[in-house]
Ligand SMILES: NC(=O)C1=CN([C@@H]2O[C@H](COP(=O)(O)OP(=O)(O)OC[C@H]3O[C@@H](n4cnc5c(N)ncnc54)[C@H](OP(=O)(O)O)[C@@H]3O)[C@@H](O)[C@H]2O)C=CC1
């Protein structure tokens with residue numbers, strides 16, 4: 001059977017196992033998981049009774065043809081050096097590691113390699129997984145991976161040179177927007193008698209509602225601002241300040257993230 005193997009039961013590995021099994025795209029006997037610590041392997045076995053647990057990466061590599069590397073970028077080389085000598089060569093390696101390029105991966109495994117960048121928002125079936133196949137990936141393997149990730153949200157095929165910026169938007173984005181929501185709520189609570197809990201509840205609901213509005217109406221953010229900001233009213237003074245100061249803040253944040261992206265795992 002063409003089992004899917006997941007190496008690394010951390011935030012992403014756990015989310016993918018939960019997503020693939022909850023969506024029904026994979027059956028419990030089609031997934032094998034391993035992780036460095038016994039605690040993580042036991043947690044997976046407890047969450048999904050009957051799932052295949054491998055005690056070592058090599059054991060998983062021998063049992064699975066599609067192998068998802070859900071370890072941190074700085075652990076990828078070590079894991080590939082460990083498993084590649086035990087593999088047949090016709091496996092499909094799917095790396096989630098941000099910043100580790102196809103050339104580097106193919107230098108460690110000369111077969112089929114795909115880079116996939118999921119997003120934590122797929123925990124709730126939302127968001128877009130980015131997929132970039134290496135040149136050696138055949139149609140069958142490409143469709144299999146695209147189908148798997150489609151079960152937990154949207155997928156977008158991207159060129160490798162698009163990945164850094166697309167990753168910042170799709171995959172780092174939930175963290176960035178969570179920080180914005182937090183700051184907006186904190187500022188409102190600091191300036192008024194509203195409790196921090198209620199401020200965060202309102203800011204979170206508003207963020208979700210705003211995204212839904214933009215998605216469903218097809219309006220641009222500028223269109224929406226024009227509808228909300230009554231002339232001479234309240235919103236326009238806030239938007240003015242944000243438009244003056246946020247470009248610099250986001251330019252700096254994006255530049256810092258791109259710099260780290262290029263250095264991660266090195
Ligand atoms: N978090 C995110 O939103 C996103 C992350 N990514 C990428 O996904 C990958 C995983 O990230 P994330 O889940 O956040 O990281 P975590 O640190 O949460 O998980 C990494 C897991 O790898 C396991 N691990 C470490 N070394 C080994 C090893 N030698 N053999 C087997 N397992 C090992 C750890 O095991 P143990 O628990 O057993 O100690 C840990 O559970 C990264 O490459 C990241 O760039 C991509 C998109 C989004």
Ligand SMILES: O=C(O)[C@@H]1CCC=N1
Pocket residue numbers: 098167171172
């Ligand atoms: O922050 C990180 O490095 C990972 C990769 C993309 C999202 N989280």
